[in-house]
Amino acid sequence: MSFQAPKGTYDIVPPASSAWLAVREALALPPRLSGYDYVETPMFEDTALFVRGVGESTDVVNKEMYTFDDRGGRSLTLRPEGTAGVLRAVVERGLHRGQLPVKVWYVGPNFRYEQPQSGRYRQHTQVGVETIGSDDPALDAEVIWLAVEAHRRIGLTKVRLLLNSLGCRDCRPAYRELLQDFLRGLDLDEDTRRRVEINPMRVLDDKRAEVQAQLTNAPLITDHLCGACKEHHDEVRAYLSDLGVHWEDNPRLVRGMDYYVRTTFEFVHDGLGAQSSIGGGGRYDGLMATIGGPDLGGVGFGLGLDRTILAVEAEGLTVGDRSRCDVYVVPLGAAARRRTVTLLRDLRQAGVRSDTAYGGQGLKGAMKAADRSGAAFAVVLGDRDLEQQTAQVKDLRSGDQQAVPLDEVVQRLVQAVQTQTTKENPG
RNA sequence: GUGGGUGUAGCUCAGCUGGUAGAGCACUGGGUUGUGGUCCCAGGUGUCGCGGGUUCAAGUCCCGUCACUCACCCCA
Numbered sequence: 001m002s003f004q005a006p007k008g009t010y011d012i013v014p015p016a017s018s019a020w021l022a023v024r025e026a027l028a029l030p031p032r033l034s035g036y037d038y039v040e041t042p043m044f045e046d047t048a049l050f051v052r053g054v055g056e057s058t059d060v061v062n063k064e065m066y067t068f069d070d071r072g073g074r075s076l077t078l079r080p081e082g083t084a085g086v087l088r089a090v091v092e093r094g095l096h097r098g099q100l101p102v103k104v105w106y107v108g109p110n111f112r113y114e115q116p117q118s119g120r121y122r123q124h125t126q127v128g129v130e131t132i133g134s135d136d137p138a139l140d141a142e143v144i145w146l147a148v149e150a151h152r153r154i155g156l157t158k159v160r161l162l163l164n165s166l167g168c169r170d171c172r173p174a175y176r177e178l179l180q181d182f183l184r185g186l187d188l189d190e191d192t193r194r195r196v197e198i199n200p201m202r203v204l205d206d207k208r209a210e211v212q213a214q215l216t217n218a219p220l221i222t223d224h225l226c227g228a229c230k231e232h233h234d235e236v237r238a239y240l241s242d243l244g245v246h247w248e249d250n251p252r253l254v255r256g257m258d259y260y261v262r263t264t265f266e267f268v269h270d271g272l273g274a275q276s277s278i279g280g281g282g283r284y285d286g287l288m289a290t291i292g293g294p295d296l297g298g299v300g301f302g303l304g305l306d307r308t309i310l311a312v313e314a315e316g317l318t319v320g321d322r323s324r325c326d327v328y329v330v331p332l333g334a335a336a337r338r339r340t341v342t343l344l345r346d347l348r349q350a351g352v353r354s355d356t357a358y359g360g361q362g363l364k365g366a367m368k369a370a371d372r373s374g375a376a377f378a379v380v381l382g383d384r385d386l387e388q389q390t391a392q393v394k395d396l397r398s399g400d401q402q403a404v405p406l407d408e409v410v411q412r413l414v415q416a417v418q419t420q421t422t423k424e425n426p427g
Numbered sequence: 428g429u430g431g432g433u434g435u436a437g438c439u440c441a442g443c444u445g446g447u448a449g450a451g452c453a454c455u456g457g458g459u460u461g462u463g464g465u466c467c468c469a470g471g472u473g474u475c476g477c478g479g480g481u482u483c484a485a486g487u488c489c490c491g492u493c494a495c496u497c498a499c500c501c502c503a
Contacts (some may be wrong), residue, residue: 063428081503110503115428117497124503130471191500207499210497256502267503277503332461365455367463382461396463422448 008114008122016321019309022320024107026154027127027303030146031105037128039104041085043111049074053084055258057198064112068298078111082128082302083284084291090132091293100133100296107305119275119307122173128281128298132288137232140263141239147267147279148245148299151174154308155317159244159278162252162266164222164231165240166201169261169286171226176200178219186214205250220251229262236263257279259287263299269307278311279303300321323374325356326417330366332382340381343391346410352417373394376386376420377413 005011011018020421032038034313047067054061067076079085086106089095095102107127108161129146133140144161152157167175181201183196192211203211225267227235240247247265255264266283272278281301291293297345301422327347331340340356347354355373357366380392380401391409393416394401404412 007494064501112502114501115499115500116495126503138473253460274498275502290496302503306502330465331464362456363461364457364459364463368464371463379462380462384461392461394462397462408431 002252006122008116008120010039010121018313018320018322019318020305020320023154023242023309023312024125024127024305026319027150027305027308028105028107029153030149031103034103034142034146036105038106039086039089041082041089041106042079043109044076044078045085049084049291050077050080051090053087053259054081058256058258060112060256064114065115066111074327080112080374081110082106082126083107083257083259083287083300086128086130086300087288087293087298088291091291092128093289094297096133096294098259099263101139101298102132102240103129104130104131110302117275119272119310121306121387124135125305126279126302126308126386127305128300128302130298132298133296135283135285135297137235137263138239140232141243141245143281143299143301143342144236144247144265145243146241147281148305149245150303151267151308154309154312154319156269156308158269158271158315159311160268161200162250162253162268163237163240163247164250165262165263166223166254166260166264166282167225167229167262171229171260172221172226175219175221175224178224179204182218188214189260199258201254205254209328215252222249222251232262234354241320245394256280257284259284259290261285265301267303267316271309272307273354275306275307278307300337304424323353323356323373324354325373325375326369327352327356327377327379327413328366328373328375329379330358330363330370331356332363332380332384333386335383336381336386339386343379343381343406343409347413349409350410350414352410352413377416379409379413 012387040249047065051061051066056062061359065080066074068223068371069074086104090102090104095104105128107125109123109125111123114122116122119355120251129143148161166172167218179200183200188196188203188211201221204215206212206215222233231334237247253266255262260282262283262285264280265277266280268276269278270276279301281299283297283299285293285297288298329340329344329347333336344354344356356371356376361369367378376396378394378396385403386406388403389406390399391406393404393409393412
């Protein structure tokens, strides 16, 4: 009997796991520098929360949810997206009763029952932010900028930002009917005709050429925004210009959740194959009210960690620290081995990443392990050195080696590692 | 849910029209019994995804099945 990871899931293992950590931290850094607090919510919620929040017409709710009954007969669902759960938590814990807007960030897995392919998995991780309780267009711009800034810090250069406004409950219904009238006159297959009735805007970003060819004269939402939505959209774009953010207006950009209104955006990367979206988000005024909370608007995003890493790979970037430690201790002989245990403790307590060879490896093998660990320094400690209360400290980059009194080793290495680090990562 | 491609060593893969299973990398040991990275030598691994069929003989051909993968759909 042997086992493998469930279909559509994968393990994050070395050496790639170091990049995973680094990208996760990089995506989270801009929010942390911008007044966002960390939140964590359950990975499963009441099924009804997602049905109401995400929307009954969405594919996510209709065919992609991992739903099950627990032993108490409750219908629960592994969260397919992050926003609904965070809003539920904000309402339940009363976070909105303080100063507004509430600004939070989070990271964690989402689950959708999909057919896996490149960049699409049944479990994927997103870093997200939600801001609740303000309809200031400057906040829309800030949220977008956070993602742009994260991409910039990582070093990604081939990310495109697509921007649209979906209107609001005042102006969208009229546009929706206009669009439906147009779409009903086209030659479409049965599935698509059904979509025209359920979610007509989704037809606009159909990938098939024969569909797109018929859409050239389709009415566009941006031509039918109400005064307030148009003003909001213009202001968001003005702020983005001020921030030096580049974007492409895409009036056909539609997103998968029903809750989006006004601002919507998506980050796409052209080096990823079919699943090119590495993140997206938008404004969701009205969502909190539909899940039983006060009528506070909000704007947020989800950035796909998995796909961002694919983008990093596609651009040939190296991120993260591949070295496991800075100092590798090589003990020779039984007495030296005993002394190594406390030496390592002292190094680690002093904040020096350090390791040693276990299992009685020979000197040669241990030195080889030191090399592979990525350590900058090796400490060779033999019984011969121990008698003189010294250790041999070797600079593995230059090959220089010198004897250092044992009681000075930790202090000397702390300094040496610091020097090494600033040399390798200036600024 | 629907289509295409691929399953051979830990990893990447070779194996032409059927004839006794291979390379590189990695790993371990040695050359150097107190010194890594380069070099040289030695060493191990295989239910050839699984089941069935054709054949004197199947990694190779046929059928089925499972898994992986890419794409549609949809999304991060």
